[in-house]
Amino acid sequence: VVASPTATTTYTVTSITGSCVSTASVTVVVNPRPSLTFPAVSALCANSPAVTMAALPSGGTYTGSGISGNLFSPATAGVGTHTVTYTYSDANGCTNTISRTITVNPLPIVAFSVNGLGCTVPLTLSFVNSSSSGANFSNAWNFGNSQNSTAANPPNVTYNAAGSYTITLNVTNTTTSCVATSTQNIQVANFQAGITAPTFGCVGQAISFQ
Secondary structure, three states: OOOOOOOOOOEEEEEOOOEEEEEEEEOOOOOOOOOOEEEOOOOOOOOOOOOEOOOOOOOOEEEOOOOOOOEEEEEEEEEEEEEEEEEEEEOOOOOOEEEEEEEEEEOOOEEEEEEOOOOOOOOOEEEEEEOOOOOOEEEEEOOOOOOOOOOOOOEEEEEOOEEEEEEEEEEEEOOEEEEEEEEEEEEEOOOOOOOOOOOOOOOOOOOOOO
């Protein structure tokens, strides 16, 4: 005999053999499943740091893509919508589960090229931006020489001193707040040809150049 009680129940069995009657009873205590809460997790970006899951009561087990212990890694899970399930068993051995979906948004494409590299200063460069574009994308340039721009296609930039410069472009998807970054290092040199020699000489006499 199989029973599935939903509340504490007493079961009685009566056995009759001829004129002999015997009864036995057992009370089955039915404990409720543990009550679980699992706070929602806001949408993440593919390069966001791992997020700590915070279901209660603590002490249960998380499963799903991107899960390691109680951490969800967007980079490991990948772009898309993922289901994370929390399973918890209480002291009575009763088990319950609760799930949440977590969205991982893609990063913008960010790429640019530098044109006009040379060997003398002042050096003027132009930039070609091949990053994601549209109304929901913003750009932030840092040219490494205290000049900045928020234009998708910035004006030419002039470097007036030799040295190493790091050019950085951040592209933001203003809908998802996801940011991607690209950097390029350039070397601005100040190469100048020079020659030293006597201003006069004689026929058949060697002249030394430096």
